[in-house]
Amino acid sequence: MLKRYLRQSDPEVYEILVKEDQRQENSLEMIASENFVSQSVLEAYTSTLTNKYAEGYPGKRYYNGCEFADEIETLAIERAKKLFNVNFVNIQPHSGAQANAAVFLAFLNPHEPFLGMDLAHGGHLTHGSKVNFSGRLYQPIFYGVKKDDETIDFDQIYKLAKEHKPKMIIAGFSAYPRILDFNKFREIADSVGAILMADIAHIAGLVAAGFHPSPIGVAHVVTTTTHKTLRGPRGGMIMTHDEEIAKKINSRVFPGTQGGPLMHVIAAKAVAFGEALKPEYKEYIKKVIDNAKTLAETFLERGFRIVSGGTDNHIVLLDVGKKGLTGNVVADELHAIGITANKNTIPFDPHPPMITSGIRFGSPALTTRGLGKDEFRKIGHIICDLIENIDNDTMKQKLKKEVEEIVKQFPMDKFRLDY
Numbered sequence: 001m002l003k004r005y006l007r008q009s010d011p012e013v014y015e016i017l018v019k020e021d022q023r024q025e026n027s028l029e030m031i032a033s034e035n036f037v038s039q040s041v042l043e044a045y046t047s048t049l050t051n052k053y054a055e056g057y058p059g060k061r062y063y064n065g066c067e068f069a070d071e072i073e074t075l076a077i078e079r080a081k082k083l084f085n086v087n088f089v090n091i092q093p094h095s096g097a098q099a100n101a102a103v104f105l106a107f108l109n110p111h112e113p114f115l116g117m118d119l120a121h122g123g124h125l126t127h128g129s130k131v132n133f134s135g136r137l138y139q140p141i142f143y144g145v146k147k148d149d150e151t152i153d154f155d156q157i158y159k160l161a162k163e164h165k166p167k168m169i170i171a172g173f174s175a176y177p178r179i180l181d182f183n184k185f186r187e188i189a190d191s192v193g194a195i196l197m198a199d200i201a202h203i204a205g206l207v208a209a210g211f212h213p214s215p216i217g218v219a220h221v222v223t224t225t226t227h228k229t230l231r232g233p234r235g236g237m238i239m240t241h242d243e244e245i246a247k248k249i250n251s252r253v254f255p256g257t258q259g260g261p262l263m264h265v266i267a268a269k270a271v272a273f274g275e276a277l278k279p280e281y282k283e284y285i286k287k288v289i290d291n292a293k294t295l296a297e298t299f300l301e302r303g304f305r306i307v308s309g310g311t312d313n314h315i316v317l318l319d320v321g322k323k324g325l326t327g328n329v330v331a332d333e334l335h336a337i338g339i340t341a342n343k344n345t346i347p348f349d350p351h352p353p354m355i356t357s358g359i360r361f362g363s364p365a366l367t368t369r370g371l372g373k374d375e376f377r378k379i380g381h382i383i384c385d386l387i388e389n390i391d392n393d394t395m396k397q398k399l400k401k402e403v404e405e406i407v408k409q410f411p412m413d414k415f416r417l418d419y
């Protein structure tokens, strides 16, 4: 029986949680930043460590009773250090946004300039958007991708760096399907004496498994989330090789931007890192990339345009504007047949973020669920058929059934807690 305590004590919440279980089970989850954690991660996440306040760091806490909080945080840190081959990890950020906030606080004074990628070209809200603390408190200058091949425009970054003398340069994106050359970023940062921050929230799993060059030792400081390709609980962390930077980061996380750490989440992070250190995880990441490539190839075979013409990672960015449609409409139609993905701006998009010309697809969650190249090819065709028949209800019914057939083959019991 699932959630037996909640079922009796609070049927209202229970019903909603069961509906979410069913939603995850009955649809194809293709949001590039999502994944399914293991039952072990879930168990740690729901542990009694949620009850514990542990402001401070292992061995230096403000409250008593932290002996096991210390033990679990130290274990999580040691596993993360091994996984990323790095000297220092702060495991406490509640999210990627919190991790980035702590880094800004460590290196920039209010109104000082930094370079980040334009949101419309694949950047992130915390890399300078005017609706975010990063754009309100500091002075963002945006770089983007080249118009011809939609890969990062390093000439532009170099020029902007010379002109604006930023205190920090951010390398790392939410919707960029290609490999990042961290060395080039570092060269530019050094040429103007800027700090290089790599935000590997999306590609952390690929970096950990050795399928993407690591920024550790190249960037001064590296931030990430733990719940995307890394397949851990929702959360963030910050890494560096540099002892002085490490001290600064610790104080900017706590007390700089956060209060008590979420100890149950830190326990779940430790479990996820333990999983990622196993050889099976490398195989998983290889499949994540193969599946994304298969999806990209299918789109191309069907005559669709994808940003940058392919993918090197877990992301495929489809240009639906080319088909005379907008991302918001296609995302809703996909949802209606059981495929969850998000509308996303594409470089030089004529539409704003709530409309967009693109759809971002990701392979991490469905790969965890067990789907392989055959299924990704089938899903690619379903998506193309839908876009080509967006006003054809009979076709949409047929495609919905095809999605149902796929999801039935991959039950999700092993991603839920049974009591």
Ligand code: DSN
Binding pocket: 032, 033, 096, 124, 174
């Ligand atoms: N919301 C995340 C994503 O989807 O990429 C980034 O924070």
